[in-house]
Amino acid sequence: MRADLTLIADWIEPQARVLDLGCGEGELLAYLQQARQIHGYGLEIDAEKITTCIRRGVNVIEQDLDDGLNNFRDASYDVVIMSQALQALLRPDQMLDEMLRVGRECIVTFPNFAWWRCRLHLALKGRMPVSRSLPHQWYNTPNIHLTTFKDFEALCTQKSLKILARAVGNSAHQTHWTSHLWPNFFGEVAIYRISR
């Protein structure tokens, strides 16, 4: 399993009620069902990924996250997870509110746009960064709301959200001591655990 997912899994209590927004092929939920006996659903819009979830026995619901989470009740989940999808939403700020309406806490991961390679790319080439974690061109990228450690934390402060934990990773899913020292420069992927 991807290293960031292993890290997320460590934050989930046994038998938790979990909602995984943009669950992909359901590998995290499948793991959590087996290792933590959680009860949960994944939300996904990609047809093939939905089929994979169903085949592996993960409850998956076809739903566009940009339509919100109106069909989920207040405080009905222990944890709401969104891995590498926040930056692709129309309104990430509203989604955070929704996630914390539905769940007691939420776990969010996103590519850090202030990673040193992104900075270097933009500074030296003067063009939009293209990297392992951001492989698209500016015109076809689904990542329409790229953000950084600092920007995300500013939003949390503005919304009075508590940051319970923060971790850093890279697209190869290793961590390096430098990224703990200065995450907004050395961290390629940001991982946050937040609550109200």
Added chain:
Amino acid sequence: MSDQATPVAAQASTATPEATSLFAPDSVGLVSARSMEFMTPLMLACGRELASYTLVYETYGKLNADASNAVLICHALSGNHHAAGYYDAQERKPGWWDAYIGPGKPIDTRHFFVVSLNNLGGCHGSTGPSSINPETGKTYGPDFPVLTVKDWVNSQARLADALGIQKWAAVIGGSLGGMQVLQWAISQPERLRHAVVIASTPRLSAQNIAFNEVARQAIMSDPHFYNGRYAEHHTLPRHGLRLARMIGHITYLSEHSMGQKFGRDLRIDKLNYGFDVEFQVESYLRYQGESFSERFDANTYLLMTKALDYFDPAADFNDDLVTAVSQATCDFMVISFTTDWRFAPARSQEIVNALVAAGKAVSYACIDSPHGHDAFLIPNPRYQAVFSAYMHKVHAQITQPTQDH
């Protein structure tokens, strides 16, 4: 073929090797209908009871030793028990869900023992309005009791008993069939492991009921209807049934699929400024109506539309669908189609949302298809992939306990 597990499975093998070779390798091949008599009275929702009745059904595949691989197919408004395969080598069209039932198909008959019946009240062999009422010696006609989806589920449960099936691996159905699946999950929770609800709804909308009412009025205002006693007058309300089918058919298709199929094409390449058939779509609807009016019983059509209108499982639980589906213990797969406006994706989402609120295991897929409500009957790669993936899970759970062979 390996040895049969039970007498039921022995009956079920209807295809002979040489006959099978006439058909595609993923066809169930030759099939035949069987019937089962029930002599214990069946109490109905309307308060009346049926003293005895017959159900006709077909089976495909083999029942395993512990009867854990049985799948029930519930049919829609005009469906019947002939869901897959052919009655003879000359038959032009296979059963109505042949695209989804057979070796290697989503409902894989190499794994599952599939049971498909004609519902009570039907007109394809099961006891219904066109059967003889044993009390009078004449056809029931309008005296046949109005049935509900719950009555069907009760009668299907008796068929399961008779076939030695305590618990279905899955109950599956589209449209009105999906309603039966939902009812099974709510009122017989201990008797199914999986529910597959396709292109369905937790209850009809006012618009749905309105279309049904127009269809009923078309039938009942036909001078040959004779208050439902047309059989006694040796006639049929063909005209009314034809209209009913025409209006029904419009709701099964999408604007797009009608446009694609017919556009504004004319039968003859000029307008003739009259009211006879000119556009291809008119010709198509008339043809559909005509062929239907010859093979379907008008009283059955009325009864089926009423069962649709009355279906509302939440009504038994203070109109709360969440409480209703809380009774269920099975896992669910819910499937809808983008251009279905009869039971639109939003109606399937109501079911899904209630199941999620009740904490039930459910997956939901909305399949992109141009074919409207009819999409649930038509081959579609994504629909087949999703359906197969879910049935793979159903099968895996059957084989798990005995995996060590």
